[in-house]
Amino acid sequence: MAGLFDGATVLITGAAGGFGSAAARRYAREGARLVLSDYDAGALDAIGLEIGEEQGSEIASLAGDIADERLSEDLAALAVDRFGRLDIAVNNAGIVQEAFEKLPKIASDEARRIIDVDLVGVFYALKHQLPVMERQFRESGAGGAIVNVASVAGVTGASGLSVYAAAKHGVVGLTRSAAQEYARLGVRINAVCPSFARTPMATDMLDVERRGKVVTENQLVRGIPMARMAEVEEVIEAFIFASSPHNSFMTGQTLHVDGGLTAY
Template identity: 60%
Template sequence: MGRFDGAMVLITGATGGLGRGAAKGFAAEGARLVLSDLDEKTLAAFAETLEAETAILAGNIADEKLSEDLVTLATERFGRLDVAVNNAGIVHSFVRLPQVASDEARRVLEVDLLGVFFAMKHQIPLMERQFKASGKGGTIVNIASVAGLGGAPKLSVYAAAKHGVVGLTRSAAAEYATKGIRINAICPAHTRTAMVDGFVRGSGAPEAEALAELTRGVPMKRVAEVDEVITAILFAADPTNSFMTGHTLAVDGGIGAI
């Protein structure tokens, strides 16, 4: 018996490092999946590798209609929505604030912050209706960042967006604490995904040197592995973890301890 046997789980940004890991983790625990990302071919190819009943819908999370359509797909295909993992996100160039292009800043805010807002705006009413009908609502896990808990030099707009995700998480969790909906945020430090790989390539330095620079403020002196973050996501979504809501769970190698 898996922790999520028969549960319907929606994951955005499903073909990125954390999205793939989350999809595999929930599938291994018996979930049924609705997956979304930008590229339909990549999304379809990934879905075929999963041993789970899966539906897909490609699109841009910055477009509110995608969030509406994903909830409709979950309802029409599986009858309900038990868990939503709002993971889709991007990062801007690693530069000081005045050097961030305005168009790039706007894009980060649209995807990383408004994308989560749109997702929750359409996920919450369905979960509330489910709770009224059956006493079983749902769980939302927003992927924020350790950059949403403190300053992030050279990632200012990204940090602002992730602070916004934390604010949305805490506010909605308080609003729906008696409505059968738990809402929490996972706040990872740098994780071994395409974002970190891009930083390493862009630095022009040897990988070990680039990673040392990236993690010099991390007491563990390393980046997180994807599976370490997935463990936290599954914990936050676990139906037996029923008294945790409005929480920002840092997976940060000790950054928050100093």
């Protein structure tokens, strides 16, 4: 059976993590060739091997820090050198604050690192992905689609996570602005905004003491109308929709996968 992304080249950052590895498996099942990246080189190798063995997919991978511009430059070049094109990019690598803290208690070094990884990392990614996709559009009429993984903290305040929220608001700003700039150049850019989902980023925060506080799952889901965390696959569904070739008129949008949290 034909896959939704047969023959497409899909670049995924943060590919060893919860959303990233699930997205890599799903795009591979849908026929994509993958360019995978993560900070954690060992985990990246393991996920590449697993998908290669299970799906027989073509995979290129490169480990590195998304806060280093050269990684984004090298990843865009790797997609073109290995597979001739870059059709879809899922800019997903990210970190969250070490603990829920009021703003004045956040260490300035931690704040800078979060902005560097979560916001500037997405800027670097877009900076090197967009020209490749624009060139493809001019040459062949087929540009590309970009999915930036933001958060509900990118569209509402997030008490205790102010710097993370600031970075994710920035990702939404980059998404909307780049979408307008590239609307006639064959590139669609959208942001996916999940609430807490069952990945290591969120589950590692639960039931452990961090800076003198313990956060429970019940506390995390308070205020979410569906009263639960998202399952990873529920969020990946939005990545697939946002990047689907059938979804050709949607750009610059935020897709809220949040159990109704922002529906007020």
